[in-house]
Amino acid sequence: MVLQELGGKISSALQQMTNATTVNQKVFDKCLNDIARALLQNDVQVEIVGDLQSNIKRIVNLDGRAEGHNKRKIIQQAVFSELCKMLDPGKPSFTPKKNEPSVVMFVGLQGSGKTTTCTKYAHYYQNKGWKPALVCADTFRAGAFDQLKQNATKANIPFYGSHTESDPVNVAVEGVETFKRENRNLIIIDTSGRHVQEKALFEEMLQLREATKPDLVIFVMDSSIGQAAFKQAQAFKQSVDVGAVIVTKMDGHAKGGGALSAVAATKSPVIFIGTGEHINEFEDFNVKPFVSRLLGIRDLSGFINQVKEVVQVDEQELMQKLLEQNFTMRIMYELFQKILEGSFNQVLSMLMPKEHENESQVKIRRYLTMMDSMTNEELGSTDLKLMKESRIMRIARGAGRQVSEVFEMFQEYKRLTISVSKMKKMVNTRHTDEFTSNPAFEAAVQRRVDAMIPNITARIAERMQSNDPGSSGGSSGGHPPTTITSWLEKFSKEKPKSFSSASSPSEAEDWLGHIEKLLEGLGCGDEFKARLATYKFEGDALNWWKSYKAAKGDDFMTTLTWAGFREIFLLHFFPVSKQEKFEHEYHNIYQYEKETSTEFMKRFLRLAGFMGARAGTQAEQAKKFKWALRNEVLEGIVNTHFDDVAQVANAVRNLEILKERAKQGVKRNYEGEPVQSGQGNGQRGSNARGGDRRGHDYRGYGRSDQGNYRSGRDYQNRDYQRGDQQNRGRHDYRTSGSYGQKGNGDRATSTPCNSCGKTHPGRQCYRAIGACFLCGDTRHMARDCPQKNGTNNNKGNGGNRQQNSQGRVHSMTRHQAANSSEQIDVELCVRGCDCYWASLKVEPNLILRIKEAQKDDDG
Numbered sequence: 008m009v010l011q012e013l014g015g016k017i018s019s020a021l022q023q024m025t026n027a028t029t030v031n032q033k034v035f036d037k038c039l040n041d042i043a044r045a046l047l048q049n050d051v052q053v054e055i056v057g058d059l060q061s062n063i064k065r066i067v068n069l070d071g072r073a074e075g076h077n078k079r080k081i082i083q084q085a086v087f088s089e090l091c092k093m094l095d096p097g098k099p100s101f102t103p104k105k106n107e108p109s110v111v112m113f114v115g116l117q118g119s120g121k122t123t124t125c126t127k128y129a130h131y132y133q134n135k136g137w138k139p140a141l142v143c144a145d146t147f148r149a150g151a152f153d154q155l156k157q158n159a160t161k162a163n164i165p166f167y168g169s170h171t172e173s174d175p176v177n178v179a180v181e182g183v184e185t186f187k188r189e190n191r192n193l194i195i196i197d198t199s200g201r202h203v204q205e206k207a208l209f210e211e212m213l214q215l216r217e218a219t220k221p222d223l224v225i226f227v228m229d230s231s232i233g234q235a236a237f238k239q240a241q242a243f244k245q246s247v248d249v250g251a252v253i254v255t256k257m258d259g260h261a262k263g264g265g266a267l268s269a270v271a272a273t274k275s276p277v278i279f280i281g282t283g284e285h286i287n288e289f290e291d292f293n294v295k296p297f298v299s300r301l302l303g304i305r306d307l308s309g310f311i312n313q314v315k316e317v318v319q320v321d322e323q324e325l326m327q328k329l330l331e332q333n334f335t336m337r338i339m340y341e342l343f344q345k346i347l348e349g350s351f352n353q354v355l356s357m358l359m360p361k362e363h364e365n366e367s368q369v370k371i372r373r374y375l376t377m378m379d380s381m382t383n384e385e386l387g388s389t390d391l392k393l394m395k396e397s398r399i400m401r402i403a404r405g406a407g408r409q410v411s412e413v414f415e416m417f418q419e420y421k422r423l424t425i426s427v428s429k430m431k432k433m434v435n436t437r438h439t440d441e442f443t444s445n446p447a448f449e450a451a452v453q454r455r456v457d458a459m460i461p462n463i464t465a466r467i468a469e470r471m472q473s474n475d476p477g478s479s480g481g482s483s484g485g486h487p488p489t490t491i492t493s494w495l496e497k498f499s500k501e502k503p504k505s506f507s508s509a510s511s512p513s514e515a516e517d518w519l520g521h522i523e524k525l526l527e528g529l530g531c532g533d534e535f536k537a538r539l540a541t542y543k544f545e546g547d548a549l550n551w552w553k554s555y556k557a558a559k560g561d562d563f564m565t566t567l568t569w570a571g572f573r574e575i576f577l578l579h580f581f582p583v584s585k586q587e588k589f590e591h592e593y594h595n596i597y598q599y600e601k602e603t604s605t606e607f608m609k610r611f612l613r614l615a616g617f618m619g620a621r622a623g624t625q626a627e628q629a630k631k632f633k634w635a636l637r638n639e640v641l642e643g644i645v646n647t648h649f650d651d652v653a654q655v656a657n658a659v660r661n662l663e664i665l666k667e668r669a670k671q672g673v674k675r676n677y678e679g680e681p682v683q684s685g686q687g688n689g690q691r692g693s694n695a696r697g698g699d700r701r702g703h704d705y706r707g708y709g710r711s712d713q714g715n716y717r718s719g720r721d722y723q724n725r726d727y728q729r730g731d732q733q734n735r736g737r738h739d740y741r742t743s744g745s746y747g748q749k750g751n752g753d754r755a756t757s758t759p760c761n762s763c764g765k766t767h768p769g770r771q772c773y774r775a776i777g778a779c780f781l782c783g784d785t786r787h788m789a790r791d792c793p794q795k796n797g798t799n800n801n802k803g804n805g806g807n808r809q810q811n812s813q814g815r816v817h818s819m820t821r822h823q824a825a826n827s828s829e830q831i832d833v834e835l836c837v838r839g840c841d842c843y844w845a846s847l848k849v850e851p852n853l854i855l856r857i858k859e860a861q862k863d864d865d866g
């Protein structure tokens with residue numbers, strides 16, 4: 008942390024003074040010199056250090072003090088208040104108002120963090136109910152607009168900028184006007200980085216200010232800046248009348264004294280500090296708590312006085328209660344009310360862990376509503392055992408919330424109990440060692456509360472199981488749960504991973520995949536999925552989600568589908584460039600030359616998942632996937648309709664297997680059994696079923712007595728699925744067929760096929776591959792099947808010509824077409840263009856080479 012070293016040195020100087028047996032002039036001077044040295048070593052301006060020293064001397068006035076004064080305490084307080092003065096000009100900065108548009112302009116040196124901070128600032132106010140907007144008036148740095156756009160998109164904040172306009176004044180004016188028209192009440196202008204030597208750029212900054220008339224100019228300052236900062240800050244102040252300062256990169260290890268001097272030079276209050284690159288790493292700045300923390304003030308015995316000093320008179324009563332009484336739910340209630348009123352934040356930031364400072368108002372309001380449903384006795388108690396399950400359910404019902412939210416409130420109470428206990432210890436103890444937290448005490452409190460919660464949870468779960476017929480109560484089997492509480496219970500048992508942030512898009516994707524898998528496995532309905540997933544958000548992700556939800560309004564969660572959630576989540580955790588790349592890739596997707604259908608399906612589904620609802624319905628996705636297949640793959644299924652991508656992949660995979668087998672030269676009869684060379688087609692092989700079952704236990708999709716077969720040469724491409732164990736793993740998408748079984752007797756035990764809903768054990772689905780339902784031939788449909796007409800005249804060597812057959816050219820290979828003796832009417836759809844069709848009559852041995860097709864008369 009910036010200034011840590013400085014803080015450490017000053018508090019050590021104070022500690023030495025406190026430890027001295029008597030505090031005389033010598034001890035005091037040494038203390039002051041140590042403090043001055045520490046400040047100078049940390050880049051604080053000499054003049055500022057000189058002023059600070061003489062002010063402390065004047066306040067303490069050791070010679071003029073009568074005996075009996077606590078000199079130690081007076082010196083500590085003088086140092087404390089002078090350090091505060093250095094950072095506090097004593098006049099508050101402009102604060103935006105919700106009911107009128109405010110324009111805020113950010114200025115500063117290059118790379119100080121303006122663009123990042125603009126978004127943080129906008130996000131901060133957005134969370135508080137403002138409607139911010141960002142204008143990029145940095146036309147100087149290439150990429151500044153993209154950076155702002157990316158940050159703004161992530162935070163869901165409207166932005167304005169231009170890649171082509173080079174005059175920042177024009178962009179700023181247009182941006183401000185646009186957003187004023189759109190009733191945005193906080194318009195933030197990001198400007199280029201500049202320094203005082205760049206006269207033209209300073210002039211430009213003046214013009215910007217003149218043109219946009221900002222209500223507030225914020226000087227953004229990098230905390231790691233050294234001595235030079237003072238002059239730069241002064242120049243900005245003189246030029247554009249800086250009204251507030253934001254100090255960035257406070258998470259670093261810089262000395263930070265230069266920043267202190269620069270702040271003093273602007274004579275403007277510091278309003279926020281940046282503590283990291285992420286949008287939420289942004290804190291309200293309050294001078295006294297900051298200096299307290301800087302000096303490790305909790306270790307000082309004068310702590311209580313300083314606490315009182317920062318607490319307003321009307322807050323002191325509550326402070327007293329916090330310190331002197333048991334921390335009851337009622338006190339928590341009062342504390343929350345104060346927080347909502349905007350007071351008490353100073354004390355909170357000083358005493359409570361950071362998450363309480365940032366506790367969202369929405370959550371606090373929810374807790375208050377739930378506490379409104381509690382009895383006086385419950386509110387006045389510290390004993391959570393009082394909370395019987397019936398009462399918890401009653402409170403949840405009374406407040407219109409879920410039982411899990413009541414538990415969440417208890418957890419909050421538990422956390423605050425611990426914090427308040429720590430605070431009391433700090434305040435009431437006079438010995439330095441005891442200021443540090445007491446693990447034994449914390450553990451005891453934790454144990455006490457933890458012991459109660461599971462008990463209650465278990466009882467509630469039991470109760471709900473008996474009350475809610477739809478609740479599974481976590482047990483397997485039975486009906487699926489029908490309430491979010493029972494789903495949550497079931498889901499939690501799967502130990503889903505939490506998610507707070509992602510260092511790369513793939514990390515976010517992995518988490519989403521993990522959750523999706525769990526939810527699928529549980530058979531969870533779409534209405535619960537998004538809510539369950541968001542229960543696992545923590546930290547940054549949780550903050551983002553809370554503000555996103557708040558911006559979308561109350562009904563948002565009730566209508567959110569899983570696809571919608573996926574889309575929102577991925578859009579947030581993927582950089583814009585990546586999003587655009589994925590979208591582009593999805594729209595232009597084609598199967599690569601060497602890509603298998605399995606690989607292609609995975610790639611397709613990944614992109615479709617990313618697109619969320621924009622990817623269309625399952626059937627639309629299936630259509631897109633089908634038409635994106637390689638030509639030779641597409642050929643086999645072009646006329647088949649599919650309901651989802653898995654069906655397409657299934658069909659394609661089966662065709663691929665047939666081709667592979669054909670390449671390996673293994674011939675099989677229609678039962679899928681290998682045949683000896685010379686063995687007649689259309690006959691069952693002599694070594695059929697009873698023989699080597701392991702080797703040939705998969706049924707082919709033809710029937711031995713129904714084949715429409717001519718000569719052996721045609722069948723290489725329609726060989727049947729292999730029965731060998733090796734290939735089992737390849738049937739990735741098979742949903743039908745019962746391996747190792749055959750005959751109709753197997754149907755009862757087979758899983759219904761995804762494509763047609765029927766069972767057809769041991770063979771692939773005719774519908775999926777577009778084959779004839781009667782004989783399994785892929786070149787005609789059932790209505791043209793020779794079987795049906797009783798004209799099994801194609802059997803044999805192909806000499807008999809089948810007239811008027813409705814050809815299905817898609818499933819005829821080039822080889823088959825070349826050797827066909829039939830004349831078939833075909834319609835060809837030109838790939839990718841639904842409106843281009845060519846009607847052709849295919850003569851025997853005609854090889855088609857279609858390069859271009861004309862639209863037919865119907866357009």
Ligand SMILES: Nc1nc2c(ncn2[C@@H]2O[C@H](COP(=O)(O)OP(=O)(O)OP(=O)(O)O)[C@@H](O)[C@H]2O)c(=O)[nH]1
Nearest residue numbers: 117118119120121122123200255256281282283284
């Ligand atoms: N660690 C840390 N880094 C920060 C903080 N604020 C900004 N940064 C980083 O500082 C770098 C510069 O930030 P920008 O926002 O681009 O700075 P800028 O002032 O807009 O830059 P110019 O437009 O070139 O003047 C970026 O890498 C930010 O991520 C902060 O509070 N902590």
